[in-house]
Amino acid sequence: MKPNTTFLYKADPVRGRAWAEVFRRRAPELDFRVWPDIGDPARVRFLAAWEPPGDIATRFPNLKLLLSSGAGVDQIDFAALPPDLPVVRMVEPGIIRGMVEYVTHAVLDLHRDMPAYRRQQQAAEWQPLQVKPANERRVGVLGLGSLGQAVLAHLLPFGFDCAGWSRSRHAIDGVSCHAGADELGDFLRRTDILVCLLPLTDATRGLLNASLFARLPAGAALVHVGRGPQLVADDLIAALDAGRLSEAVLDVTAPEPLPCEHRLWRHPRISITPHIASMTQPATAAEVVLENLRRFEAGEPMVGLVDRTRGY
Amino acid sequence: MKPNTTFLYKADPVRGRAWAEVFRRRAPELDFRVWPDIGDPARVRFLAAWEPPGDIATRFPNLKLLLSSGAGVDQIDFAALPPDLPVVRMVEPGIIRGMVEYVTHAVLDLHRDMPAYRRQQQAAEWQPLQVKPANERRVGVLGLGSLGQAVLAHLLPFGFDCAGWSRSRHAIDGVSCHAGADELGDFLRRTDILVCLLPLTDATRGLLNASLFARLPAGAALVHVGRGPQLVADDLIAALDAGRLSEAVLDVTAPEPLPCEHRLWRHPRISITPHIASMTQPATAAEVVLENLRRFEAGEPMVGLVDRTRGY
Numbered sequence: 001m002k003p004n005t006t007f008l009y010k011a012d013p014v015r016g017r018a019w020a021e022v023f024r025r026r027a028p029e030l031d032f033r034v035w036p037d038i039g040d041p042a043r044v045r046f047l048a049a050w051e052p053p054g055d056i057a058t059r060f061p062n063l064k065l066l067l068s069s070g071a072g073v074d075q076i077d078f079a080a081l082p083p084d085l086p087v088v089r090m091v092e093p094g095i096i097r098g099m100v101e102y103v104t105h106a107v108l109d110l111h112r113d114m115p116a117y118r119r120q121q122q123a124a125e126w127q128p129l130q131v132k133p134a135n136e137r138r139v140g141v142l143g144l145g146s147l148g149q150a151v152l153a154h155l156l157p158f159g160f161d162c163a164g165w166s167r168s169r170h171a172i173d174g175v176s177c178h179a180g181a182d183e184l185g186d187f188l189r190r191t192d193i194l195v196c197l198l199p200l201t202d203a204t205r206g207l208l209n210a211s212l213f214a215r216l217p218a219g220a221a222l223v224h225v226g227r228g229p230q231l232v233a234d235d236l237i238a239a240l241d242a243g244r245l246s247e248a249v250l251d252v253t254a255p256e257p258l259p260c261e262h263r264l265w266r267h268p269r270i271s272i273t274p275h276i277a278s279m280t281q282p283a284t285a286a287e288v289v290l291e292n293l294r295r296f297e298a299g300e301p302m303v304g305l306v307d308r309t310r311g312y
Numbered sequence: 313m314k315p316n317t318t319f320l321y322k323a324d325p326v327r328g329r330a331w332a333e334v335f336r337r338r339a340p341e342l343d344f345r346v347w348p349d350i351g352d353p354a355r356v357r358f359l360a361a362w363e364p365p366g367d368i369a370t371r372f373p374n375l376k377l378l379l380s381s382g383a384g385v386d387q388i389d390f391a392a393l394p395p396d397l398p399v400v401r402m403v404e405p406g407i408i409r410g411m412v413e414y415v416t417h418a419v420l421d422l423h424r425d426m427p428a429y430r431r432q433q434q435a436a437e438w439q440p441l442q443v444k445p446a447n448e449r450r451v452g453v454l455g456l457g458s459l460g461q462a463v464l465a466h467l468l469p470f471g472f473d474c475a476g477w478s479r480s481r482h483a484i485d486g487v488s489c490h491a492g493a494d495e496l497g498d499f500l501r502r503t504d505i506l507v508c509l510l511p512l513t514d515a516t517r518g519l520l521n522a523s524l525f526a527r528l529p530a531g532a533a534l535v536h537v538g539r540g541p542q543l544v545a546d547d548l549i550a551a552l553d554a555g556r557l558s559e560a561v562l563d564v565t566a567p568e569p570l571p572c573e574h575r576l577w578r579h580p581r582i583s584i585t586p587h588i589a590s591m592t593q594p595a596t597a598a599e600v601v602l603e604n605l606r607r608f609e610a611g612e613p614m615v616g617l618v619d620r621t622r623g624y
Contacts, residue, residue, distance in 0.1 A: 094445070097445070097446065097470075097471065098443060100470070101420055101423065101424055101446065101470060102424065104416070104420060104470075105417060105420035105421060105424060105426065108413055108416060108417035108420070109417060109421075111413065112413055112414065112417060112588075114417065114585075117584075117585045117586070117588075118430075118583070120586070121577060121583065121584050124570075124572035124573075124574075124577040124578070125572070126568070126569035126570055126572075126586040127586060128586045128587065128588045128591075129588065131410060131588065131591060133406070133409070133593065134409065134413065154469060154470070157466060157469070158409075158412070158413060158416075158466070159409065256438070257438035258436075258438055260436035260437070260438075261436075262436075265433060265436040266436070271430070271433065272429075272433050273426075273429045274429070274432070274438040274439060274440045275440065276424075276429075276440045276441065276443065279440075279443060281445065
């Protein structure tokens with residue numbers, strides 16, 4: 001690493017302390033600083049941030065690399081960045097493990113009618129419901145990146161009938177893979193439990209709307225772990241009220257935090273968690289960042305490098 | 313199969329029709345009858361039942377084999393059976409798959425604080441809670457038969473720190489196995505989420521009581537999928553109220569159905585389902601029974617043969 005290089009961290013300060021510990025041990029030559037203690041701006045070559053400062057292009061003249069502290073980059077205003085600045089998303093095992101746990105739980109919750117049993121408990125009602133075998137339950141995952149693939153790998157051992165959809169073509173053992181707008185309809189028509197793991201881009205904003213819900217089988221369920229603005233909340237509520245959808249599990253909303261008066265909170269067929277499906281684990285995240293710095297200096301491909309033309 | 317042999321079925325009649333279909337196709341030489349249409353009692357050599365008739369010893373003089381239609385045999389009064397009559401439990405893939413789904417769901421539900429998030433949703437409160445990595449979550453399974461082993465095989469890929477306990481010694485890759493009364497204390501001391509999958513016997517009746525709860529780490533949680541009479545409900549409620557236990561998921565109760573006025577229904581830290589964790593799937597169950605009949609006639613060891621001295 002070049003001497004007098006500052007690595008600036010601008011995200012949750014509690015996690016920042018865990019990063020500092022890893023950097024002190026593994027990269028003592030780096031001047032690790034936590035925002036707003038930026039030191040000499042000319043020395044800042046690396047910036048890890050959830051939301052970069054608005055004046056990033058002028059403030060840090062020698063910035064070489066921007067690292068998102070989270071899995072997504074939709075919170076970053078690309079227009080405010082120097083056009084050639086490389087940006088990397090966070091791809092780290094802690095995020096993947098959390099997402100796998102959350103989605104497996106949500107799919108099993110829906111598959112085994114747990115929302116109905118919770119309503120029955122409220123009424124002190126003992127009423128067994130018919131169980132469908134997992135191989136007759138069609139799960140469909142929107143988004144086949146590292147998260148989608150890990151989720152599918154954990155759903156397959158339960159015997160679910162699994163499919164996936166993504167923009168570009170993928171091949172995954174045991175999973176029926178669909179690609180592109182042309183194959184979205186076939187994917188939706190065969191999906192009883194839809195899991196949204198897509199990144200937020202102009203193409204996915206508002207994607208989960210009445211028109212998409214109408215293409216799912218009647219009574220399908222939704223697990224939304226992408227980004228809040230992908231879902232049209234009014235359309236979801238209408239689809240649930242009409243019985244077109246049976247249940248929804250939402251870990252993301254628009255806005256976040258969801259205001260306490262919002263009607264999503266109170267719908268009997270919606271389960272809400274406060275964007276906790278998956279969080280970066282500071283220790284493993286810092287290791288992944290250090291590995292990306294090494295690759296950057298060596299001119300090797302970085303993990304999670306963002307293609308600005310597609311937005312993720 | 314001997315000519316003029318009746319296979320008598322005495323359990324849920326809807327499932328009985330599915331068995332009849334399998335038997336007609338696979339064992340047309342057998343006279344398959346559904347209770348109370350018993351035909352000539354002297355021809356009844358095989359009886360599949362949930363609760364055998366009280367006069368079984370005198371009514372069917374040529375009975376050779378009793379098959380439980382469910383995973384347990386605690387509903388059978390062994391004193392009323394001819395002493396040498398072999399009894400087999402139901403060990404079939406449908407039961408195992410259902411149990412694996414239910415327990416994986418319950419463990420993830422507790423691991424990821426879903427009961428707390430459901431309470432927060434009631435209050436329209438958006439409050440992320442600290443997530444523990446799975447490798448710091450110690451899951452302990454009481455009972456290492458075919459169900460316990462299958463459950464553990466599905467929990468291990470999530471990275472949980474898994475242990476098991478059973479009466480007799482077992483060895484399972486990746487699982488810390490404890491055996492016998494002497495090692496129960498060590499097992500309980502290291503268990504954050506306790507899963508009870510034991511059969512109901514004189515030794516396990518009332519086992520889940522205040523004294524056992526006191527040996528778990530403070531704040532441990534219970535998943536009870538064994539049999540209702542193993543749990544002392546008053547002790548569970550006291551342990552939850554005192555904060556000794558944090559949450560409980562109960563699929564079995566005493567009695568069943570749980571009367572609507574019972575206070576288990578209304579405890580805020582208890583989730584109740586109506587004994588639905590795992591149900592025999594008629595088609596696969598009938599296949600397993602036919603295989604056991606073949607083994608019986610060939611003098612080979614049957615799957616699930618009950619040892620009357622231990623009671624399962």
